[in-house]
Amino acid sequence: MARARMLLVEDDAALAELLIWHFKREDFEVVHTVDGEEALLLAQENMPDIVLLDWMVESLSGIEVCRRLRRMNGTANVPIIMLTARGEEEDRVRGLETGADDYVTKPFSPRELVARVGAVLRRVRPALAGETLTFADVEMDTVGHKVRRGGQVIPLGPTEFRLLKHFLEHPGWVFSRERLLDSVWGQDSDIELRTVDVHIRRLRKAINADGRHRDIIRTVRSAGYALDTDGAA
Structure with missing residues (x-):
């Protein structure tokens, strides 16, 4: 099975540590940042297979990071899952219209998030799911x-x-x-x-x-x- 590279953009230290532990256990390579501007640089330097993106992060909002990732040639098609405490329908629609592939509202189960990430990767990058x-x-x-x-x-x-x-x-x-x-x-x-x-x-x-x-x-x-x-x- 190919090893998937994840870019995690999350400024909650405890949540980030928990997610890193869960995804490394699933054999993901996880790169973490708390900063939106740095996330864009990291994505350009080494294109991830999937991005987990918190709505509220430092320097740039998650929405703006998502918008810019969709505009950059190298990352335009990278799947993005947004993590947020915003549960209102308008916020969810805004995130999806900006280019997010999925939307997970806090609090959430790490196991559910792992399953959602796996589902997205199977849909857009089947090689990363170990399939022919x-x-x-x-x-x-x-x-x-x-x-x-x-x-x-x-x-x-x-x-x-x-x-x-x-x-x-x-x-x-x-x-x-x-x-x-x-x-x-x-x-x-x-x-x-x-x-x-x-x-x-x-x-x-x-x-x-x-x-x-x-x-x-x-x-x-x-x-x-x-x-x-x-x-x-």
Whole structure:
């Protein structure tokens, strides 16, 4: 099972300690801060798989942190669960409209929160839940590092494997070349944008078996690439 990276933004020391203990017991890597501004920096430096975000934190409100995370390229699609003592419907709606994926009102059970986090990750990042990634007739065994299409093993190079894994974790999402560089090669990479196109072509050739299978990678003009059944070479 892949180890999930969590960014916890919570200024209640006792609650933060309790949550860190529970999530580390579930094998999460937890990075904690009490400060909204620092949370944005930490998210940019090492993109988390999920963010637990308190509504009221230092320097920036949780709502503003959520809004900015949704606007930044590297974190626009990272799942966010807001933690708050605000239980009014208007507050919940505001949090969800700002971009939160879920909303947990204090006080809450840590076990329930662990379950909610697991549910969100299974929905948006199934590899982190230890499941085989599938799309159409493509299957990826992330542990055994094998890919099959229609039951036949598809040999892939390391970069093409990472690229396909990223697409399988986000089916239907359109990714620009810049986003793919950040997510697949890393933010510190000095790879040129056109290199992404080269690896996309290699990936297409491999998983489409030189045209024997339908193309499942769609080119979106002026936007990037997406994994869906309306792919076009």
